[in-house]
Each structure stands twice: as C-alpha cells, then as structure tokens.
Amino acid sequence: MNAPDSTNPTRMDRRSAIKWMLTAAASVAIIDRAASAAESATPAAGYGTDPDLIKTYKPGDVWALSFNDKQRRAATALCDAIIPADDKSPAASKLGVPDFIDEWISAPYPGHSNDKTTVLDGLAWIDAESQKRYGNDFADLVLRQKNAICDDICSFGKAKPEFKKAAQFFRKFRDLTAGGFYSTPEGMKDIGYVGNVATATFEGPTPEALKHLGLA
Amino acid sequence: MPIRSFPDNFSMPHIPSTKTQPSYDVIVVGSGAGGGQTAYTLTMEGAKVLMLEAGRNYDPVKETPMFQTNAQAPLRGTSTPDKPFGFHDATIDGGWQVPGEPYTSASDDPARKFWWWRARMLGGRTNHWGRISLRNGPYDFKPHSRDGLGFDWPISYEDLAPYYDKTEMLVGVFGTNSGLENTPDSPDGCLLPPPKMRAGELLAHHRTKKLGIPVLPIHRAVLTQKQDAENLPAKLHPKNAKAQRIAAQAMRERAACFWATACGRGCSIKANYQSTTVHLPPALATGNLDIVSDAMVRAVTLDDNGKATGVSYIDRTTKEERTVKARVVVLAASSAESVRILLNSKSARFPNGVANSSGLVGKYIMDTVGARLNGHIPALENLPVHNEDGAGGAHVYVPWWLYKEHNKLGFARGYHIEFESGRRMPGMGAAAGVERFTGGNYGKQFKEDARRYYGSFMGFAGRGEMIPNEDSFCELDPTVKDKWGIPVLRFHWKWSEHETRQAAHMQKTFVEIIESMGGKADKPDATGAAAIEPGGKIIHEVGGTIMGADPKKSVTNQWCQTWDVKNLFVTDGGAFCSNADKNPTLTIMALAWRSSDYLLEEMKKGNL
Secondary structure: OOOOOOOOOOHHHHHHHHHHHHHOOOOOOOOHHHHHHHOOOOOOOOOOOOOOOOOOOOOOOOOOOOOOHHHHHHHHHHHHHHOOOOOOOOOHHHHOHHHHHHHHHHOOOOOHHHHHHHHHHHHHHHHHHHHHHHOOOHHHOOHHHHHHHHHHHOOOOOOOHHHHHHHHHHHHHHHHHHHHHHOOHHHHHHHOOOOOOOOOOOOOOOHHHHHHHOOO | OOOOOOOOOOOOOOOOHHHOOOOEEEEEEOOOHHHHHHHHHHHHOOOOEEEEOOOEOOOHHHHOOOOOOHHHOHHHHOOOOOOOOOOOOOOOOOEOOOOOOOOEEOOOOHHHOEOOOEOOEOOHHHHOOOOEOOOOOHHHHOHHHHHOOOOOOOOOHHHHHHHHHHHHHHHOEEOOOOOOOOOOOOOOOOEEOOOOOOHHHHHHHHHHHHHOOOOEEOOEOEOOOOOOOOOHHHHHOOOOHHHHHHHHHHHHOOOOOOOOOOHHHOOOOOOEOOHHHHOHHHHHHOOOEEEEOOEEEEEEEEOOOOOEEEEEEEEOOOOOEEEEEEEEEEEOOOHHHHHHHHHHOOOOOOOOOOOOOOOOOOEEEEOOEEEEEEEEOHHHOOOOOOOOOOOOOOOEEEOOOOHHHHHHHOOOOOEEEEEEOOOOOOOOOOOOOOHHHHOOOOOHHHHHHHHHHOOOEEEEEEEEOEOOOOOOEEEEEEEEEOOOOOEEEEEEOOOOHHHHHHHHHHHHHHHHHHHHOOOEEOOOOOOHHHHOOOEOOOOOOEEEOOEOOOOOOOOEOOOOEEOOOOOEEEOOHHHOOOEOOOOOHHHHHHHHHHHHHHHHHHHHOOOO
C-alpha cells in the first residue's frame, strides 16, 4: 500500500503531498513547506505582503472567482461525492468547499494556474464522460452512476490507461476538497481536532491515548 | 524622566523621523533579538537610545491572529510568495524576497545560492521565530582547539554563562537540565517547567532508547507559568530599583501560555518571547527610548578622526535621507544587513567600508545545516481524540549525542533533531495525499480514512553546525541597488563535505528513529548533497563581522566592538565565529547583553 511503484505520481508530487499533509502538524521551527513559495521571486498580485491578519476572508474577497455555472454544478457534485454527509458531519458543499476550490484555482500565485487547468479540464471531462455514459451532466446522475465514474478514477494506481489523466485530476480535486473541508469548524471536529481553545493546563495524551500507544 | 506605566491601551510610542533629538547616547539599528536586548539593557541603565527599524511599526497585542482558523484566511492559510510561512504567520513585508529590495547571487548553481530571509517590521524575525532557545556549550566556543577547524571564540562558556542565566530569566524559557555533554545545565531559577510530551513525542522518547538517542524536553522561550515578578528583577538588575520596578511590571503584563495557537503567529498575551512584547515595552517604559520605524539605514557616518558620529537613513514614508547623531552606534540589523551597512559606509579614510581594515567584513557567513525526513507512524493512527496543541511548537528534541564518535563519523561537528508531530489545526494538509496509503477512496470510506490518518505523520529535521569557510561570504554587488538607491549584497555560498556528510547522517538517523517507532520513512536522499537545504534556508544567518582576539583576523573584539572604530558595535549574529547546532537567538541575546554592559562601563569611564 505504501510501496512506491512506477504507477505512482512523480517523486516530487509525493513529496509535496506529504508536505501538505504535514502542514497540519507544522511546527514553526520547520520551514520546508515554504520552499515552493520562496522559489518565486516575482511578487504576485495577491493579498500583498502586509494583509490584515485579523479579518475573516471569503472566497472572492481578494481576487475574482472563475467557475461558470456549469463548472460550479460539477464541482459541487464532485465535492459531495468525495465528502458526502454522514453521521459526523455534513457534505462538503454545505461548508462552502466549492467556493474555496474556485478561490484556489483563481489565485494569482505560482502553481495555481496549473491547478486551474487541471480542475477545469477535469470538470469538463467528468461532465462529458457522464453524458457519454448516461446522457446527463455529472451533477444530474444518480448516486450509482456517480459512483461508477468515481470508481474508475479514484485511484491513480488502479486506473486503466484511458483514465490516468482523470485520476490525476481526481487526486488533486480530492486533496483540495479535503483541505477545504477539514479546515472548517465542522470538518475539524469530524477529523478529531479539538484544540484552538485556551486551557489552564496542558495534560498531554489522555489515558486512552497512552493505552492506544502501548505506553499506559 | 518619569517612568511610563502600562495603561490598557498601551501601544508603542513612536516618533516620526522629524522629532528625533539632536543627539543620543546610543543609536541602535534594528529591533530584533540583538537590537531589542541592546536597547533593553542600555535604557534600563539610563542611556538615552534611539532605535531605528527599517520596517513598519507593529503591535502584536492588536495585530496577532490568535484563534483565527485556516478557513478564515485566503487559500486556507497556505503558503504563498506574499506569506511564505502561511497567511497567519507574523511576518510582515518579509520572506526570502522583499519587493524592491533584492540581493544577488554570484553563482547560478542552486547549490551555491544563499537564501536571505528578512522581515520589515518592528521586532524583525523575533515575531515569527521558533522560540527554540539552546545554550552553546563549552566546546562550542573553542571548536578550533578541539578539531583544528574554524575559529575559537575569544570568550569561553564561563564568560557568557551569567548572561545566558539572565536572558533565560528575562525572556522566559522552558526546559530541563539533561546533564549531557556540551549541553549546559541552567542554574536553579532560570528554566520554567517543560510541558508534557505529546503522543508522538512520547512514543519517540520511549522507542529511541534502544538506539541510544535521547529524546528530551526542548528549551523554548514560552512561559509555561507566570514569571516570578517578585524575585527575578533583582537578579536581572541588582542595585537598580527603577529597572527592577519596570522589569517586574513588564513581567506582570505577560500571561502564561494558554496552550493554544501557533507561536509563529506571534502572541498577543505575551506568553512567548518576541522583542515587541518582551524587550521593547520595558525599554520604552524607562522613558529613555525613542523608536523611529520605516527608517532604512544606509551608512554609518564618521568624523575626520574616523569616529562614528551617527547614521544616515532613508525615511521610507517620505523617501527623504536623514541623519541622526549619537556617541555610540550599535548595528543589530541582522548579520548580513549590518555587513551591508558597514560596506556601504565608504569614505576616503575607509574606501572598503568602515571597520574593514582586516578585509573580513562579510566573510565567514554561516547558516545551519538542515535536512529533513517525514514518516508515517501506524501506532498514531486512530489515536483517541484529545487536544495536542500544547505550547505552539515542539516539546522535545534530540540534543547531539555522539560527541565521542566524531573520529568515525567523517564529519567534525554535531546536530540536534527537531520534531513535527501532533494533531494540529487542520489546513490544506488535512488528508492530502492519503491515496498513497489507502490506494485511493472517496465518499464515506474517504472520511474514515481521513480520521484514521490524521495526526499519524511525523517530521524530523536535523539542525547541524556549519564550519565557516572561505567560499561563503557576501559583498556589495557592483551594480545592483535597491529601490532606495542603496547598493545590495551579493552572496557566495558553498557547503563543505563536513556539512553534506552530516546531512547524510541525519537522513540515516531519521530512518532509524522512524523505524524504531514501527513507522515507515519516506525515501531518504541517498547523498547529503541532495538532502541538505540551501544556505540561508534555516534562517540562522550569522557571521560576517566575526569576533576574535586578533584585529587582523576578526572584525570585532569579544565585546562585539569593532576593532577599527571603538564607538561602533555589532550586536546581532554577525559576531559569531562559529555556528553551533544550537539555534542562535539565545546566544545573540546573551552576547548583546554582555556587550551592552561593557558599552555602558566604557561610556561611564569616558572611553566612548
């Protein structure tokens, strides 16, 4: 499951993926995640180097969004296929994730225009594939039909050659959906993050956690 | 002058560049760890000080995003060229590139480039730093005597130890005494209790014992409890009632850590050290400090006798060039920026810049050797939910443990290991890339996967000693100027095999640690040359105005006083003539305090 093989993404991609994953655990002492940002010397027309850090931002506040209606419908449906409602949290679209993905692909920073191409091409592909198979856009398919398409593209390693490109898109879209979702209060609660509250003491691992680690 | 109190609406009293006094006792250029400590020590003893900061004024009490979540930031807070450490990081107008203020590289080879991080804000890089506060040990001051490489410092550990004590008491550092070789213990009363280890840290602590690798509480400048405002001030400022009163008040203004929010954002409750919450408020309360921000210093000004008279600077708000005068000038602008100021201080008497009769200004710049590796630790999967925020950064580290092995290792100096672990606030990393482990899912199964893998990854970063070398230096670029018209620095850089072999050893050690925890490491870089981070990347920029015992072989003496101009000092990291694996900030502060005490004595004696 963890073994690198020739069907895996490039080495750089794996490194970025794990780097992203670790951002959730980032300590300020360790700065590797900033590497890609630092490599660009050109200042982008983004929020600038001295933005208001206290303010709450919404997608579209700093730069214009890109999705047209058709793209937004497809993105919303795919977000919810990836993160549907369950007994712990709502579906991704209920927490504004499609708007966040729009913000992401519309950002004026390096790398985002590549993601824009990947996402917009992928959304066009998934609607075309849905039309081909079922005569409807992806958003209008029934669950069984959506799943049939997702099954073909949700694993880059297992995807047939004709679905490799779509699988690459799916992987990117799933990472964006997860990042957008788990950073919301509902998503944080779902994944088991219970910090960001002031407490009088820090108690370390609970007895249950110590038992889980075999250190009780 | 009366002592200022700290009203609720207290904010940094600042003066515009047009309101400076005709002359000061001391001008301090820079407001970070070196400049902050220098201004603190001098003003507490009654010297009239003007501090010049190139960046804008900054008030962490009002401006720190303490509980903001990633979803409240653009792009879920992820890094961009505008905010290289993420949206909520404290840095303002900074990073490895500052718009309009370039620097150049003598080589196009990525391995020969130096990355220079700057922050244009009051408090400089102390606002966002990792707060890791380690003492250099006795060996670290005499490295040449031990292995024939690099330079010995003109001081020993014993010379600096009292200042380490005072700095730890002033800024507030948690940690424990380990009794390990060249890892100094602090006297009773210096260190605050360390926080408990997090799950992954604790697992590493237990599992690495069989490897002989010590995972111990790290030392970081975070208040794990309130400072002892009753007793510490008298230890810091004996026989100075006013200074004691101000220090006590400043300590009472600081809250203990409330175990939430990342330290890199800064701290509005002043629980961690940053110059803007710890050094500058009491220094301002003495009534002896004026601060002018947006003051981009160009050069040190000199009289006909070669004595410093003050500095010239550009007011960024009006673009006017101004001068200010003082009996003594202290540069603490960051080691490379101080080099730049010295080299730009050209005159008929000093055609190669001031304080440069040795030709060594800009030479022997150093960073820390950095290499890292991540791993997946299955034991941390599905960990019962609990709060792991803690003290906003790592709670443990591995001090260098192989001092006896250097003859076998193939590299001369050691490194310590820093950890990334825990169930931290999710951002774009949450569940990204889990396809690598699950094969790829979606739907309810994906949500289960996300819960399972969250918090089960750990990162390990080595931080090692670089030996100063002839190929790593900076000079003025012959043609390029910044937007203020000031010539910029051109960097030369080269790692030696001592550093690349050390990086390779780090990679091997990380794999051992991860496997000892039952984990699976990412593929390590086979060679150290691939694993080692570029120079400057760790932001432990030191050297360039190295201290020594011989004016021909150093720029400053043991008091950070330039040999050539006795009323000119450099109290940032520039005076470091070696760069031990211990992060430099604590040593910068201790050295600045010691140098400032000497400066005060010399002023009293009329020598300055």
